[in-house]
Amino acid sequence: LLLDEPTNHLDLDAVIWLEGWLRAYRGTLLMISHDRDFLDAVVGHVAHIEGRRLKLYTGNYSAFERARAEQLALQQAMYVKQQREIAHLKSYIDRFRAKATKARQAQSRIKALARMEEVTAAHVDTPFEFRFFEPVGSPDPLLMLEDAAAGYGDTAVLQGLTLTLRPGERLGLLGRNGAGKSTLIRLLAGESAPLSGIRREGKGLKIGYFAQHQLEQLRPDESPLWHMNHLDPRTRDQDFRNYLGGFNFHGEMATSPVGPFSGGEKSRLALALLIWQKPNLLLLDEPTNHLDLEMRHALTLALSEYEGAVVLVSHDRHLLRTVCDNFCLVADGGLKPFDGDLDDYRKWLDQPQEAKSGAKVSPADTATPAPPPAPERKPSGKARALEKEIGQLEKRMAQLASEKQKLDARLADPALYQPAAKADLQACQQRQTEVAGELAGTEAAWLAAQEKLEKSE
The missing domain is CATH 1.10.287 (Helix Hairpins)
Incomplete structure (x- = not known):
């Protein structure tokens, strides 16, 4: 079974289901994935490609990270030791090459230097270096919903929404596919108006909203540098170039048209534009789609240090665990606090099948008495x-x-x-x-x- 990024565009419940299915799968699996928790649960070996070479590690992704950290530490120690030895040999050669009495020894050391297998300095390929700006002047509360309904057209997907977001709050939204998480994020962002009830912003609220459809709003014929200039015409190009470099847009890439960019590159640019605006409330709907492990790690670190408020929808459990202090459950057309962590959420998803898929009772059926329960059968x-x-x-x-x-x-x-x-x-x-x-x-x-x-x- 060959899988290339199987969790992209899946909701968390679908990722958990796929994880369980793959763990029970008896065949051979070769997979590319940028989901740390998914890899930890499913794989028993990691093939790491670096410098056009492939090396196989035993264990899951966390075991690979530890083994590689140990390997890099050992490699760096060997590199430092070898550099000292090379410096000593070169010093001897430079001092005694011209002396007849020492010429043979100098030539011997030249040959030893030529035969030496060079140890390269240890390094981790991480081209991303950015952080969120500190929010200034955050109102309290930032944003409020009072008995609001959200949906499309005249159809309400969610009703009775009451929520108060305060500075520094870090909230993760959980719920099955189609429950209305993205609908709620759109309402919070002001992308859609409430069908009923109230949405109230605090004075000075500055929202940073990320969703996948925003990638389509990037100008395909324009460059990352153009997008930054369009956002903030007063800033110098060199300052923008330095900033974009933290998102791995260097040199010609900063001035190349966005159209041919990959999904990951477009996501990085959308995040760069969002961060530059210095929001005090982040509303993030699946921000890690298309991002590789290095960029996911950089985003996780940046969000963990961010001092503003965050509302996050994601299928990346590592990101949710690291960033969110509290969770809310979007289910049954409403929103309620979820008293638990992601392990408790997995248990909620694993409720008996009849509780998950039982048919909804329509008003016309409520008066019909339920059939008597079948006699309990003893297990065979x-x-x-x-x-x-x-x-x-x-x-x-x-x-x-x-x-x-x-x-x-x-x-x-x-x-x-x-x-x-x-x-x-x-x-x-x-x-x-x-x-x-x-x-x-x-x-x-x-x-x-x-x-x-x-x-x-």
Whole structure:
């Protein structure tokens, strides 16, 4: 199975479903993805391409990051050591090459220098360097909805919306595909008016709104530099060039037409335009679509340091965990606080199928009495065996998850990366890989047993 960015344009619930399906998949999987949590849950090896070479790492993405960090630290130490040795050899050659008594030794060192396999300096390819400007003069509250309804035309998708956004608030919106998250963001941004109720802005509110449709509003025949000048004609071109460089628009790319740009490049430009306007409220609807891991990481860091308010819709769980302090659930045509984290949201999505897909009762049907419940059937011997197997698998998953958490905490200790602890580090990494593999296999077996149990019923 070959997958190239399978989570792009999927909502979080679809990503979670696909993640579960791929973990139960028995075939070979080769995948490109920029979703850290998705990679952590699904893959057991990472193939890293750098400098036109491919290197295979064992473990998930987090294990790859730790192994590569250790490798880069070792490479840098070897580079520094080799540079000292090269400097010493060159010094000797320069001093004694012209002396007859030392000519043979000097030639020997020249040959040694030529044979030496050069160690390159360790570096991480991260072409992005930007941050949000500090918001100035934020009103309190920033924005309020009072019993508002949102939708399209005369059709209300959401009703009874009451929300107060204050400076520094960091809110994530959760909900199934089609529940109305983007509709709510559009209402908050002022892109659509409330069908009823009130939307009230604080004096001095400055909104930064990002959504995928904004990429289509970029002028295809104009350049990133033109877009910046159009936004702020008073700023010098060189200042814009320096700023755009932080989004990896260097040299000719800053003056090239936007039309041929990739989706990721257009998203970076849209974010650059948004950040330049110094908003005190960010409304972000799937900002990581099309972005690679390096840009996602840079955006996550910038948002975590941003001092203004954020309302975020995203299928990127790493971004949601890092940026959001609170969550709201968009469901059943309304908005309510969600008392929990993303793990609790996964459990909410995994509610019994009848609770998820039960038909809505129309007003005409409310007077019809419900049929009497079917007599409860006792589980068959096969079903009882499956239930016992599921219980054992769940117990083992809990044990493995606990051990993995302890190993992750151990591997986060900087002391473990000292030279004296190398053997302990290798043992921890090996055990972490073993635990991750066993946990993935146990979860796949649990899913298979659940499917068998559903069929037996």
